[in-house]
Amino acid sequence: MNIIRVHGGHAIEGDVHVSGAKNSALKLMAATLLAPGTTTLTNVPNISDVHVMGKVLKGLGATIEVADEHTLIIDTSAVDSWEAPYELVAKMRASTAVMGPLLGRFNRAKIAMPGGCNLGARKIDMHILGLEALGVQFDTDHGYIHANAPEGLTGTMVSLEFASVGATENLIMAAVRAQGTTTIDNAAREPEIVDLANMLNEMGAKVSGAGTPVVTVEGVEELHPVVHQVIGDRIEAGTFIVAGALAAGDRGVAVTGFNPQHLGMVLKKLELMGVSYERVNGGVRVWRAEHLRPVDIQTLPFPGFPTDMQAQVMVLSALADGNSIITENIFENRFMFASELVRMGANIRIESHHAIIHGVERLSGAQVVSPDLRGGAALVLAGLVAEGETDVSAIHHINRGYERFVDKLTGLGAQVERASIPDPIED
């Protein structure tokens, strides 16, 4: 089996440039369906989730030219199918983001129901309720959702029960082609929503208020293809910032290619923990914290603390001087990572959606399993400062969202390698 092996105890320093944001690129790829013709996306991360979304689009009839490692030229003129099949939706839930654009362009979509995943139930009822308000009729059979709007979509007022990122995106992408105006109340405010709205507006849509809780979409007759650059990945940036806070030498680690305003709450919490950083052009430089203070964090929709940074910061809190508490409010199963960190010597108690972390002096290298994307990356970070060797398996999770993770870490001087070892259970 393939693993990432980390030799702990080596300082890192230097510069690392983050890739384009996974959680933006996937939705922008879906949005190309709305504009028949050739849209060019630049700064697209070369990660396995992007490859899956490429397969979803090709399955619908799009063609994709990979102009260079980070540039996709997507031609959606010949799209003639409305189906996102189970094998792709099961691999990547973000495939459901094609529902809104397919409805916007063709008034119909057939999407495999996503089911739960290792983070929790992750229902899509809010997507469905919102789209129903726009005039879409839903039927389910054999594990598929059939969405049809025989009379077309009609703008209306939609109030989301929770500021769901996915529901906000699907609603915006459907509403851009509706008759009249749609208002989404309690919309998600994540930077990726703003990136999506910006691209749609470049295509000729009329979306206003993105980044605030009220998004207004005035429907238009047609959208045209554009060239658009994906924003930098704030979560990849946050991951390398935590690496620096754990292990940076005197020169620190400069993390660039993203907008630090997208990480406001993370930087604030790190500062409270005793991590020092400074703003540099296009990012931040961070130094190892000599003395980590405990922290109280709860994950919340943007601008709150992102759930996608919870595991990485838990590694820091595991080494803090005192008791930290981390409350996970978004995904009910996102603490699976904590049990793996305990195998490395952390002292963590889970009580419902709270993790109580009693800081320890040191972590020790162990064999651990990535429970999910961010948990896997966080285990590699823990390995950087653990005594001895840490072998992280199930690294396909990490490959979903981190481009050349091992290369970027070794570029900073970390002793990290990909390796292949016999599977202890199979053999």
Ligand SMILES: CC(=O)N[C@H]1[C@@H](OP(=O)(O)OP(=O)(O)OC[C@H]2O[C@@H](n3ccc(=O)[nH]c3=O)[C@H](O)[C@@H]2O)O[C@H](CO)[C@@H](O)[C@@H]1O
């Ligand atoms: C608010 C939040 O932090 N959203 C995160 C979520 O987006 P993602 O779009 O995947 O998830 P949502 O924001 O939609 O979901 C937030 C919460 O609402 C629930 N829900 C959502 C839709 C629905 O129809 N019904 C329902 O019950 C989900 O199960 C979850 O508990 O995962 C992404 C990948 O990790 C992150 O980048 C997003 O920042």
Ligand SMILES: C=C(OP(=O)(O)O)C(=O)O
């Ligand atoms: C869990 C994540 O992504 P997804 O919603 O694709 O599972 C993530 O980006 O941390």
